[in-house]
Amino acid sequence: MARVAVGGFQHETNTFSPIKAAYADFEAPDAWPGLTRGGALFDAVAGMNLPAAGFVQEARGLHHELLPLSWCSAQPSGHVTRDAFERIAAMLLDDLRAHGGIDAVYLDLHGAMVAEHLDDADGEILRRVRDLVGAGVPVVASLDFHANISRQMARCATALVSYRTYPHVDMADCGARAARVLHDLLRGTQVASYLEQVDFLIPLTSQSTLAEPLQSLMREAESAERPPLLSLCLAPGFPAADVADCGPSVYACGSDVFVLTTTVRQVAGELRRREHEFALELYTIEQAVAELTRVDAPRGHPIILADTQDNPGAGGNADTMGLIKALVARGVRGVLAGVICDPDAAARAHAAGEGARIEVRLGARSGTIGDTPLDASFKVAALGDGRFTGTGPFYHGARFELGPMALLEVDGMRIAVASRKQQAADQAMFRHLRIEPADHAVLALKSSVHFRADFGSMASRILVVEAPGPNIANPAKLPFTRLRPGMRTSPWRGSSSPHR
Numbered sequence: 001m002a003r004v005a006v007g008g009f010q011h012e013t014n015t016f017s018p019i020k021a022a023y024a025d026f027e028a029p030d031a032w033p034g035l036t037r038g039g040a041l042f043d044a045v046a047g048m049n050l051p052a053a054g055f056v057q058e059a060r061g062l063h064h065e066l067l068p069l070s071w072c073s074a075q076p077s078g079h080v081t082r083d084a085f086e087r088i089a090a091m092l093l094d095d096l097r098a099h100g101g102i103d104a105v106y107l108d109l110h111g112a113m114v115a116e117h118l119d120d121a122d123g124e125i126l127r128r129v130r131d132l133v134g135a136g137v138p139v140v141a142s143l144d145f146h147a148n149i150s151r152q153m154a155r156c157a158t159a160l161v162s163y164r165t166y167p168h169v170d171m172a173d174c175g176a177r178a179a180r181v182l183h184d185l186l187r188g189t190q191v192a193s194y195l196e197q198v199d200f201l202i203p204l205t206s207q208s209t210l211a212e213p214l215q216s217l218m219r220e221a222e223s224a225e226r227p228p229l230l231s232l233c234l235a236p237g238f239p240a241a242d243v244a245d246c247g248p249s250v251y252a253c254g255s256d257v258f259v260l261t262t263t264v265r266q267v268a269g270e271l272r273r274r275e276h277e278f279a280l281e282l283y284t285i286e287q288a289v290a291e292l293t294r295v296d297a298p299r300g301h302p303i304i305l306a307d308t309q310d311n312p313g314a315g316g317n318a319d320t321m322g323l324i325k326a327l328v329a330r331g332v333r334g335v336l337a338g339v340i341c342d343p344d345a346a347a348r349a350h351a352a353g354e355g356a357r358i359e360v361r362l363g364a365r366s367g368t369i370g371d372t373p374l375d376a377s378f379k380v381a382a383l384g385d386g387r388f389t390g391t392g393p394f395y396h397g398a399r400f401e402l403g404p405m406a407l408l409e410v411d412g413m414r415i416a417v418a419s420r421k422q423q424a425a426d427q428a429m430f431r432h433l434r435i436e437p438a439d440h441a442v443l444a445l446k447s448s449v450h451f452r453a454d455f456g457s458m459a460s461r462i463l464v465v466e467a468p469g470p471n472i473a474n475p476a477k478l479p480f481t482r483l484r485p486g487m488r489t490s491p492w493r494g495s496s497s498p499h500r
């Protein structure tokens, strides 16, 4: 039995978003717990699809003594403030110091956090932890699928373990894998690590592991993770990050340097060989509406419009109205849209009561250029307190706290409204307002890919729409200045990679 310190600090930073993540954003619960320190941490994450939850369960099964640090996350946004980063990092380090005499450290990190003063914030956390515990203590971190893995992260952690699915249905499972890796390290396995960064950015909507090429690439990467390798990460990266380490990478750690370097090179080579398969398929609003008017969705199988550029799971604010207004203007019927973040509209609906009519200027609160509210008279069709539990494979067990919610109806369209932003990736977000998504002809969802976990099987078609929003779907349109030399901002479209 070993004494293992357990903590977490997760943020996915879209450096192009002007809205920063402050300390209060990490304190507030959303789908996942707010900042939790000490013994309450283990109960706070229990039963959720979170790496820390999977780690705790597995490590307890392996009979280790777990010592809590702190755990927190905030919605993806612009830079983490220096204040938030330094306060939370100090909390982790202070608690680690206070426990004293620990045998190992586990951290639940994202891997694409950028702070105001640190381009590689996750690497900096790992560096500080390594400096504190010394060279001999295993430090294992689990990372998101969208981690932009840096050399500092690879050097300062003993082992990194990352998710293999997008939608991320294996977050808890990844934590459990990290626990098994840490267990092996505690039994004395000596490891080295190797990282290879790949030189083209992959758009988020081309990264789903439910589709090619990542479906088979990830399967191959998973099967390559076998002794003498302890871990192999194929991380497609988070592209909306203007930092030198932005981009896909392949990482491995294991006891045989030759095997781990050749395996990493092989997996990275296969990723490069299939670069052209990552090319984007986006619809303009006009093209999407034309598709809707051309074909009818079969009953129970809506056409899903992924409003990816306003996905709050990637730095959007869930309040742009471009797509919704176009659907209203063109008289498309049977639409369910959401979830729009507009606390004022939700409060107005609650004050008026179910069945009432309210005049609201809905959405467009965050100031996305060219976006305007939907100015209309809405019927308040349902109200909710925003507290419910996730039921889909991605948000499974998540205890949502979205503040007052309302279902507003206008011209044959239903719009779910919440007081806090949250990616529309779980049917429970709509069922909380007593409606079934499958009963609609069209779903317009504020999500890029995660919605596919719970909505994918009902969809007759999925169209990814390039409507106004801050989460630019095509990385080639982003004003990068800090990528490493030679980095290409979109996948090569030719039939073979420019490397060959």
Ligand SMILES: [Zn+2]
Residues within 6 Å of the ligand: 144, 145, 146, 168
């Ligand atoms: Zn992710």
